[in-house]
Amino acid sequence: MIRVFSCLADEHDHSFVLVAALVCLAGSAITLQLYDRARRRDTDRVIWTILSGIAGGTAIWSTHFVGMLGFNPPVDHAYEPVLTLTSLAAAILFTISGLHIAISSTNAPGFAIGGALIGVGICVMHFLGMAGLTVAGTIEYDPVLVLLSLCFAVGFSSLALVKTTYARNERGKWIGFGALVLAICTMHFTAMGSATFLPGPDTALVAHSVSSELLAITVVAAISVATGIAIYVLDVRSHQDMVETYRHASLHDPLTGLPNxxxxxxxxxxxxxxxxxxxxxxxxxxxxxxxxxxxxxxxxxxxxxxxxxxxxxxxxxxxxxxxxxxxxxxxxxxxxxxxxxxxxxxxxxxxxxxxxxxxxxxxxxxxxxxxxxxxxxxxxxxxxxxxxxxxxxxxxxxxxxxxxxxxxxxxDPLLDEANREKSCLGFELQRALARDEFDLYYQPLVDTATRNVIALEALLRWRHPTRGLLQPGQFLPVAERHGLMLEIGNWALQRACADAVKWPADLRVSVNIAAAQILGQDLPTIVSTTLERTGLPADRLEIEITEDCITGDPVRALEVVRRLKAQGTTIAMDDYGTGYSSLANLRIFPFDKLKIDRAFVMDVTENHISSAIVKSTVALARDLGIQVTAEGVEREEHFLFLQSIGCTSAQGYLFGKPAQLSSLDVIQRETAAGANPVAARRGILAFAKAR
Missing domain, CATH: 3.30.70.270 (Reverse transcriptase/Diguanylate cyclase domain)
Incomplete structure (x- = not known):
């Protein structure tokens, strides 16, 4: 090793050594950066590997020959052009091959083998270049130092690719970069130290050899061309990558990567x-x-x-x-x-x-x-x-x-075109609130003992500009499908409370609440805010919910019902008897009222099964302390039956059809004759007068 240091200290122009070091540093950095890009790309990987190999091979060769330009052997010398250029080609080919092996590998041994091949290429390049050095004498090599230079090149090159590939931070990348620099430099100066130049008395230089000055021009040209190629390719690829990135982003979903x-x-x-x-x-x-x-x-x-x-x-x-x-x-x-x-x-x-x-x-x-x-x-x-x-x-x-x-x-055109019509209706629903196309109709609930009107149920209607007056069943399912029930339901609640505050103090308002209103928002807070804004007392508001509101999320529904009751509102289960778990819900939920579905009431005097269901429901509710309202009462015999079994209230065409507030006086003419008709009219008339 003393020979190596003496060669570096005494036989080299240090200004050239500095230039060689700078070339080595820059070339190694570019090579490893291109290698990292090639390894990370799925497309054009071969192009990036070749580009990286050209940069690396040129850096190795240029470092060697810049160092050779600063070398002062004790004999005259020149460079044979064919072997000199062959050494450049060898450096590039070995570097491309080593990088290809490393990029194709998935484990450390593969990366190390690729690096080792680059190290071998450094040695091949060096000794081919030395073979192209013609001197007035002979060159003898120290085999130990030659072997040591090979070990330096192979060992440090393998370390460079392994560390660069596995780098998880900047420290790992710097280690890989330093290892590649050491592979090139230690190999060159150790191999140069192994060479001894012996003058010969009559040895002439080869006629076709080139001078150091021409070699210097060649090295500069090689560096310039390699740098220019690298910059051009990088610029072109970067531009193409940018265009492709924007194009891909515009045509693909950023979350899943699928076409959009x-x-x-x-x-x-x-x-x-x-x-x-x-x-x-x-x-x-x-x-x-x-x-x-x-x-x-x-x-x-x-x-x-x-x-x-x-x-x-x-x-x-x-x-x-x-x-x-x-x-x-x-x-x-x-x-x-x-x-x-x-x-x-x-x-x-x-x-x-x-x-x-x-x-x-x-x-x-x-x-x-x-x-x-x-x-x-x-x-x-x-x-x-x-x-x-x-x-x-x-x-x-x-x-x-x-x-x-x-x-x-x-x-299926027959089935799906009906759905298309509903979809069109859904788009129109989104504009209906803004255009003030919704309205509330009211239907009375009467006390079965006195026939007095005790409450009015708010029923939603849509005054469609071309389809006419639409019933809830025609548009509410569409509203649920399009996620509009929150907005529509809250509007109906606000409007009903604002209307009811103008009624006589003993008249309640009943409002239907959708499942989305219970599960999709803080309903108790909205009810409390609405009552406060309109001035309607909580005990005059009756909230009707169906079993669909409960089965979606029973835990949340129970919490909402309890908070509503704590505010003083009345809670009624609507359409009782149509669900599959009504009895279980009665045990868990604190209902104030049951509303028996009209399907059981309309034939209660003709069908003994309907009669038995209504009787048992009324008896069960009485034992539980819950009031019962029968829906769909259309004939007097239905009302008398309900009255006889203790049903507390009734609702149906017998007492009045749903009507706008401005025309509720028509209910007077539709109130069925029976016990205490004057009292029945009294409630309607009082309401109409208050309006």
């Missing part, structure tokens, strides 16, 4: 056009996740996003080559099946997607899962254009969702 709605809008017409030319069918499946909203609401949006990524990945694994998956937005996906599929093949695709969607997602200490409602439409059977085909599949999907996603649904 914009991509589908471009791709689907092309697929249909190609199928039309080939006279083939194309299947389109629209898939909407079931139970996803509950996961989002309960576990948060981060878990919801994780579920969407999980579902997307599962569906991608279930696809075949002629099938494409896209995300429309939210929890809705689309699959295109080309290749002239049969109905059976489309059903099989739907089954595969359904199974993949239901794959559970591990979450904390349990698993989360969703289902899928799937609609299928076929080109050209169901539609000729892309947007029409998508709309048809969407309608079929909603029919599947109405069936709770049990089976995928093929588009």
């Amino acid at each position: 709605r914009g991509h589908l809008a471009t791709l689907l017409p092309e697929v249909l056009h190609a199928a039309e030319r080939a006279r083939e069918r194309v299947g389109l499946l629209v898939l909407d996740l079931d139970r996803f909203k509950q996961i989002n609401d309960v576990h948060g949006h981060l878990t919801g996003d994780e579920m969407l990524r999980h579902v997307s990945a599962s569906m991608m694994q279930a696809l075949e080559p002629n099938e494409l998956l896209a995300r429309l937005g939210g929890d809705e996906f689309v699959t295109i099946r080309s290749g002239n599929p049969t109905n059976q093949e489309l059903n099989e695709l739907a089954a595969r997607l359904s199974r993949s969607v239901s794959t559970p997602l591990p979450h904390t200490r349990h698993h989360l899962s969703v289902g899928a409602s799937i609609g299928i439409a076929i080109f050209p059977d169901h539609a000729q254009r892309a947007e029409e085909l998508l709309a048809a599949a969407d309608l079929a999907m909603y029919r599947s969702k109405a069936m709770r996603g049990r089976d995928p649904m093929l588009y």
Whole structure:
């Protein structure tokens, strides 16, 4: 090693050594950066590997020959051009090969082998270059130092790639960079120290050798060309990468990586056009996740996003080559099946997607899962254009969702066009509140003992500009489907309380509350705020809920009911007898009133089963201290029967049809004759006069 240090100290121009070191530092940094980029890319990896190898090989060769320009051997010397250029080619080829092995590997031994091959390339380059050095004499080598230089090159190069590949922070990258610099420099100066130049008396230089000055120009040119190529390629690739990144972002969903709605809008017409030319069918499946909203609401949006990524990945694994998956937005996906599929093949695709969607997602200490409602439409059977085909599949999907996603649904014009009409109605509903198209009608509830009107039930109506007056059953299911029940229900509550505050103090108002109002907001606070704003006492408000409001989330529903009762409002179970768990709910929920569904009342005097149900309900309620209202009372014999069994109140056409406040005086003419008719009119007249 003393020979190595003496060679560096005494036989080299240190200014050239400094330049060689700078070339080595810059070349090593560029090489490792390009290697890292090549390793991380899935596309154009070969191009980046070659570029990295050219940069690395040129850096190795340039470091060697800049150092050689500063070397002052004791004999005349020159450079043979063929071997000199061959050494450059060897450096580049060995570096490309070593980087390719490392990039293709997945473990440390593979990275080390790739680095070792680069180290061998450094040695091959050096001794080829030395072979191209013609001197007026001979060169002898110390085999120990030659072997040591090889060990330096191979060892440090292997360390460089292993550390760079496994670098988790800047420290690891710096170690890899330093190791590559050491591989080049230690090999060069150790190998130079191994060489002894012996002058010869008559040895002449080769006629075609080049001088040091020409070699210097060649080195500078090589560095300039390599740097220029690297900068140009980097600039071009960076620009292309940027353009491709923007293009990919505009056409793909950022959460799942799937094609987005914009991509589908471009791709689907092309697929249909190609199928039309080939006279083939194309299947389109629209898939909407079931139970996803509950996961989002309960576990948060981060878990919801994780579920969407999980579902997307599962569906991608279930696809075949002629099938494409896209995300429309939210929890809705689309699959295109080309290749002239049969109905059976489309059903099989739907089954595969359904199974993949239901794959559970591990979450904390349990698993989360969703289902899928799937609609299928076929080109050209169901539609000729892309947007029409998508709309048809969407309608079929909603029919599947109405069936709770049990089976995928093929588009049916007769069934699904009715749903299309409902969808149009849904868009119109969104504007109805802003246009003040809703109204409340009121129907009286009478005391069965006195026939006095004791309350009025608020019933929602929609004054549609072209369809006329619509009943709740015609638009409320559509409102629920479009998530509009909160806004509409809260409007009805506010309006009913504002109307009722103008009535006689002993007249209550009854308001129906939807499940969305109970489960989707803080209903007790909204009721309290409404009562405070309108000035209506809480004991004059009766809130009617159905079993649908309870079964969705019984724990939350019970909490809401208890808080409402604590405020002083009356709680009634509407449509009693139509649910499957009414008795269990009576045991748990503190209801003040039961409203027997009209289906049991309308034939109570003709059907002994209906009669028995109504009798048992009234008796049960009496024992529980709960009042009972019978709905749908239309004939006098119905009323007399209810009166005889102790039913506390009644409601129906016998006492009045739903009417606007301004026309409630018509109820006078429709009040049935019977016990105490004067008292029955008294309540209506008092109300009309107050209005």
